Each structure stands twice: as structure tokens, then as C-alpha cells.
Amino acid sequence: MAKKKLTLAQKYHIYTRGLDWEPTYVSKKDIYPYAEYEGIKIKDWNKWEDPFRMTVEAYWKYQAEKDRRFYAILDGFIQNQGHLTLSDARYLNSIKLFIQGVTPLEYMAHRGFAFVARHLPGPGPRTAAFFQSMDELRHTQIEVHAGSNFNKYYDGFHSMTLMHDRVWYLSVPKSYFDDAVTAGPFEYVTAISFSFEYALTNLLFVPFMSGAAYNGDTPTMTFGFSAQSDESRHMTLGLQVVKFLLEQHEDNVPIIQRWIDKWWWRGYRLTSLVGAMMDYMLPKRVMSWKESFELYIEDQILEGLFRDLERYGIRPPLHMEQSIKEKEFLSHDVYWILFSFTFAAAFHSWIPKEEEMEWLAEKYPRTFNQYYRWRYEKAKQAKTPLPGDRFYYIGLPQLCQVCQIPMGFTDPDDPNNFVQRYVEYEGEIYHFCSDGCKWIFEQEPEKYVQAWLPVHEIYKGNCFAEPPKGPDDVVPQVLKWYNIQTDNFDYFVSEDYKNWKEWHKDMATVVV
């Protein structure tokens, strides 16, 4: 009699679980020391349903095929002098932020998932995390390769890893991921697989890749396509992780809820940088931050995902209401911060052109003309001794203890002021940009009192290449330590702009 054939799901179940064994001379607790301390209770790892069925053999084949396509397109772009056919060199400032801020996070995600792949006691999720760990390493690699061609021609691409560790605005993404990888494996997967990959990734990737396509950046667009199929796997893993944990034990529900509350706000604050890029840095715009927030967060996540999670006893994240209230302010606040401190950044900023201001006013009819346009008018008057015919904030900002962004988030109920919160904890004062960040601090103050805040570190003397020779030498020594060379200041006094004009001087079509 012929043997009964296994279904694909059964086959995969045996394939992944078949790599696991019951230890006999070492206790399970010694093998998986991180499995219990977070308080998550798992009754039966076998209830884990594989969110996708990927084998190592298929993985190599599939990714190699995608890589071949990617590198062929990259070669074509380079041979065709693609760096000249972008919409405008201003576009690349968003790619600089991406390379400096996001690419190193892909690498951290690779490490984080390697940790999860080692430390979760269930072989099913371990296998899934293993594939994601490889994905993240590959994403790091191809993002670097996609950006490296630009490094030959433009500023801001030359020192991503060092800058990620040191530069003030990059402490925002860095501290976000450091927070995640210093948590236990269950919080990590909830933070990254669920809250980031499932709930926020569309907000990051879709506008970013469409922005690349609109602005003539084929390598970044192709990277996006290549990563997209992996991302969909990551998203299904995120949802499966959370559902599995919720189904395993009712005691898990409040723990997961608290992590969702925390990581929603952490991730949301992080993506505010994307808002600034979308609304201000793309010469050809795709959609506004507000439109993207309404589509991906309000419609898909709030109305879709969280309706679906209600039956597990999960409610929408705490402080979600505040993000909705902020949606007409957020991107403007963050670009205004980046604009103000461009003298110390490895990218350029600029006063939006008149037609760009009109676009902003049209997309934000209740806020842009009322609260933001006048700042740029004033910025033309308020000149400083620094290069660029406009205002820079000659000083250091107060930073939020948790998200580490300068405390410049408008209070929607009092739009001429920023939200400011503080608490006293064990005799010391801590300041926050929002109720969300304050709440996160209060959950785990012991963690955030250790924050490496770039402004305070400068004041402690920890960020100088050499001891400054006087007050005027302070910023130059910090910039040297950041490895910022000609990467800073206004776009219209930059090497990028000078070169772009030079390269296009015989072309009638160029936008300058």
C-alpha cells in the first residue's frame, strides 16, 4: 500500500521541528536562560503555526535570483550615469538620512533576530527568526551597495556606521533599537516583528520606495522591490508571534498590551523623521505624511488590525489619539528641527521653494500657513555668521530623555508652544517631549536614566576630536568627531549643489 502523502504544512512542521531535540544532560533552563524572566507563559510550543514555509534551500535560490536582478539594475544605473538623472540633488538628502539612520538598524535587526533564533525555546519561531535574521543582513548589504555609488559623487554617504554611533539626530534611531535589543526575546519580537514590521513598516517603506521611483533613484527602488517580499514574510511573522503569545496564556495579555503601548509610541516617534523626508526632502512628492498616516495607520492598522485583535483583549495603543492629533504638525515640526540644526548634520536642508510651500499649504490647510510658513520667511531675515543665507539655531537643544529628539513637538491644543513634560525620579529631573515618552520612562526608569543624550555628552566633553581651543572651536571639534566634513549647512551653499550645477550646465532641462 502506498504511503499517505503529507500535506505541505505537515512536511514543513516535521522539517523544522525535526532539527530540534530534547536535551538529556543539560536542563532546558540552562539552554534557554531568557525564556521565562519576562513573565510570558507558553503552554505548548507545538501550537505555533508557521507563518510561512521557507526552507534554506529555497531561500538561497530565491534570494540569489533577487540579488542578480538588483545588481544588474545597479550596474545599468552606474553605466548610465544615473547620479545625473535624479529629479534634483536635493533628493539625496533623504537617502543620506536613510543610509545613516535606517541601514544600521537593519544590521541591528539582523543581530536581534539571531538572538531570538537562538533563545526562543520553540523550534518553529526559532526557524522563522533565523530567516529574518538573514534577511536583515542581506538588506543591510544591498542598501549599502545601492547607496555606495552615490558616495562617489555626493556628500553625506561616507561614514554611516561611525555617524550612527555618534551624531545627535542618529541617536534617535540608535537608541530606539538599542532599547529593543536590550529587552528579552519576547519583548524584542513584539517590538520589532509586530509593532515595527507589522504596524509601521508600510509607513516607512512604501513612501520611501515610491519616492525613489518618482525621483529617478532606480537602485533604491529596486532595493525596495527586493526587500518587499521579505517584508511581507516579516509582517506575517509579527502577527503570528503576537497571536500565538496571546492565545498561549491569559496572563500574557497585559504584558503584550504594555509592549504594544510602548513600542507603538517609540516607533511612531522614530518614523517622524520619515514624515520630514516625505513632506520636505523629496523634490517630487508622492503623498503627504498626513495622507500616508491616514491610509496606513488610521484605516489599515486601527480599523483593520486592532479590530481583529479585540477578541484577544487587546485595545489600540495608548497615546494613539495623540498621534492622530499631531498628524498635521509632526512632519513640519521635525523638518523645522532638522533645518535649524543643519550646521551640525550630515545632510543639507533648505527653505522650501514657493511652489513647495503651496503644496504644503494645500496638504495641510489647517496648519502650514498658520504656524510654519512665517518661520521660513523669518529665517531669511535672521542671519548668522555661518554659511548659508538663513537662520541656524546657534546653540544646543533640550532633548527628550526617551526618544532623544529635540523637544519640538507642537501641542495641538496650544499650537504656538511645544509639549513639555518632566518627572523627578530619585532626586533627578527628566524631561520629555510627550505624554507617550514620559509614560515609557515611568514604566522602566532604571533603563532610561542611562540614556546617552548627545547634547549632554557634548557638555560633558565626550564628543570632541581634540579639546576645543576656545568657544568658537567647540562646534568644529564636535563635527570632526562626527566625521562631518562638507556634509552640513544649507543645500544652496553645498558642494552637492555646486557640482550638480556644474554637471548640468549644458543641459537645458535641469532644475536648479
Place this chain on the structure above:
Amino acid sequence: MPVKALYNYKFPPRDRAEVFGDDILVYAYWIDNPFFCSASAWRVPKNMKWKDFVAQIFGQLYGLDPDFKKVKSWKWYHFDQEFNPSDEKTLAELGLRHKSIVKFKPA
């Protein structure tokens, strides 16, 4: 709620007052003027006179606002409490401490 950890998770705050010795960090914020994208941060001696502190923050930063010179006098707050600092007193004498915030607006 404490951090959940496998060991006693307790570390000194990275920016505690003692790290700054005789100095303190003070934040300054111009109320109702979002031209300055956030409050500013300053490392200053505790014994700095109020007038010198004001001269520093106005001279370096807030004077850059073209509307600054239109202001004849200022109203001050320590955190959210109104206060009337006298020029010759030191920051410490005025009750400022490490990570205090002073706010101001045209009187």
C-alpha cells in the same frame, strides 16, 4: 514598575548632578515663540549671576530672532512658577537646580 531583568538592574543616572561638578544644566524656553524649534540647553556654573546667564542665552541664541529687540522687558518662570530673579543673585541662590527649565515671554 521596575525593569524585568535576570539580575539586579540598577545603574547610576548617566547625567546626574554630581557628574557636572560645580556646573548645572539649565534649559531655556521662549514661550509662544516656536521660531526656536525647542528649548535650549546650557551648561553653566551654579554660581553664575542671573544677569550673566541671561546675557549668554540672549547674546548667543535668542537675539537672533529679528523680533527680539522689540521686547522691552521679560516675564520669567522657573518651571511653571512665575519668578522675579534679581540680576546680581546666582542661579543657585535663585533656586535653580540641575536640569531646571526657565521660561520667558515679553512682559
